[in-house]
Amino acid sequence: MIRTFLFASALLLIAPASAQKRTSKNRRAKAAVEESRTTDSLRSVTAGQAAEIDSLRSLLFAAEHRSAEPEETIAEPAKMSPEDSIAYVQARLQPTKIASTFDTNGVAVIDTLGSGDPSVMVVLYTNNTWKYVRNRDAVKDPTVFDKYWDTSSLFPYREVGMNGIPNSVIIDLVDEHNCYHCPYKGKIHPRGKYGPRRNRQHQGVDLPLRTGDTIYAAFSGRVRISQYNRGGYGNLVIIRHDNGLETYYGHLSERLVEPNQWVEAGHVIGLGGSTGRSTGPHLHFETRYYGQSFDPERLIDFEKGYLCREMFLLKKSYFSIYSNAGQDFEDEIANEEQDKKEAAERAAMKYHKIRSGDTLGAIARKYGTTVNNICRLNGIKSTTVLRIGRTLRVR
Numbered sequence: 001m002i003r004t005f006l007f008a009s010a011l012l013l014i015a016p017a018s019a020q021k022r023t024s025k026n027r028r029a030k031a032a033v034e035e036s037r038t039t040d041s042l043r044s045v046t047a048g049q050a051a052e053i054d055s056l057r058s059l060l061f062a063a064e065h066r067s068a069e070p071e072e073t074i075a076e077p078a079k080m081s082p083e084d085s086i087a088y089v090q091a092r093l094q095p096t097k098i099a100s101t102f103d104t105n106g107v108a109v110i111d112t113l114g115s116g117d118p119s120v121m122v123v124l125y126t127n128n129t130w131k132y133v134r135n136r137d138a139v140k141d142p143t144v145f146d147k148y149w150d151t152s153s154l155f156p157y158r159e160v161g162m163n164g165i166p167n168s169v170i171i172d173l174v175d176e177h178n179c180y181h182c183p184y185k186g187k188i189h190p191r192g193k194y195g196p197r198r199n200r201q202h203q204g205v206d207l208p209l210r211t212g213d214t215i216y217a218a219f220s221g222r223v224r225i226s227q228y229n230r231g232g233y234g235n236l237v238i239i240r241h242d243n244g245l246e247t248y249y250g251h252l253s254e255r256l257v258e259p260n261q262w263v264e265a266g267h268v269i270g271l272g273g274s275t276g277r278s279t280g281p282h283l284h285f286e287t288r289y290y291g292q293s294f295d296p297e298r299l300i301d302f303e304k305g306y307l308c309r310e311m312f313l314l315k316k317s318y319f320s321i322y323s324n325a326g327q328d329f330e331d332e333i334a335n336e337e338q339d340k341k342e343a344a345e346r347a348a349m350k351y352h353k354i355r356s357g358d359t360l361g362a363i364a365r366k367y368g369t370t371v372n373n374i375c376r377l378n379g380i381k382s383t384t385v386l387r388i389g390r391t392l393r394v395r
Contacts, residue, residue, distance in 0.1 A: 093310075096309055098307035100180060100181040102131070105266070108125065109123055109124065109125060111124045112124070121135055133264055141244075144242050145222050145240065145242075150224070151259035154238070156291075160290045168315045169289075169314050170313055171243045171312045171314050173219070173299065181265045182218070182305040183215055184285070186208060186283075188205050188207055188297075194295040204286035206282045207282055210281060212271050212272065213272040214268055215252060216269065218247050219265050222261070223260065223263060225237065225238035226259050232277035234273070235250075235273065236249065237255055239263060244290070245288070247288075249269060249283060249285060250276065250285075251275050251282060253271045255269070256271070289319075292319040350367060350394050351394065353389065353391050354388055360375070369395065
């Protein structure tokens, strides 16, 4: 499946043509890349851009030699010449700001029309709006919803180890029809960032909200999981998207979708809450590829609600070393206890504003402490001259 996905990514960049013409064009494209690496115009290319070029060159090489690979392949859905492919992909990999598609929840559909492309339909709504919607029967890779599909187990990818995941893979996040909606627009909790915390796993981001707030599907896809999870997620929805990604939505107060249900980007899938192992209402949101988590903020600016790019170069190095297809929600309880401890420490802090005639000894006696302790708290010496108006911490 992984190797097929890489071939699919390459096929998206190359137009179908005769074998001889395609090989010739690929050689010219690769030659152009090699030449560009020595020109003055690309000597200022950043290390990240250079890595992307190397990845694209590898994809072109794989596409040229795909006839020697196993028979398992998928159709070529894109039409693009190799001469244009590298520039096209590089442009789509660049940071951008993609706003959420407009919300049509609660609005009835009048009609569905063809668009000339069998994979895309035009949907008309009663509020005089319309939008392009991908035909669910014409997804890019139909095997995405067959392989490792399990509506009861959270992590069906156990046989896919880290060794089976490519070092990098290009993932289309949106197409020209902009199938994206911010799952919940808000500021991530200071302790709700992705990454290891106190040697525990936090494989998503936490977005504080009010119980009952609306939660949206980030991208179009099929619901794989909609259940109450006793492992800590509480009410959980997992959606698999046709680019191979899965998005997790945890701690919901209500789930409004069912397994195997197709949802469009912006579909209301549940309401925010604090179910499971949670210390307060918030959305726990994760992004995963074959069960391995990576930082959702690489894709979404949650505070502003923007998708950060059209196409994403997912590197194996982005996966957390603690990502082993599980989430430890004990950290939420530990975080709450740490927050209370720090709050108590802040409340116990006392300060003194130096006035004329003050000495360290007099200040220490006034607050029932010692000169050495005042010096330690403020990084000063007992011989330091006290300046009128300066504030000293005394506890």
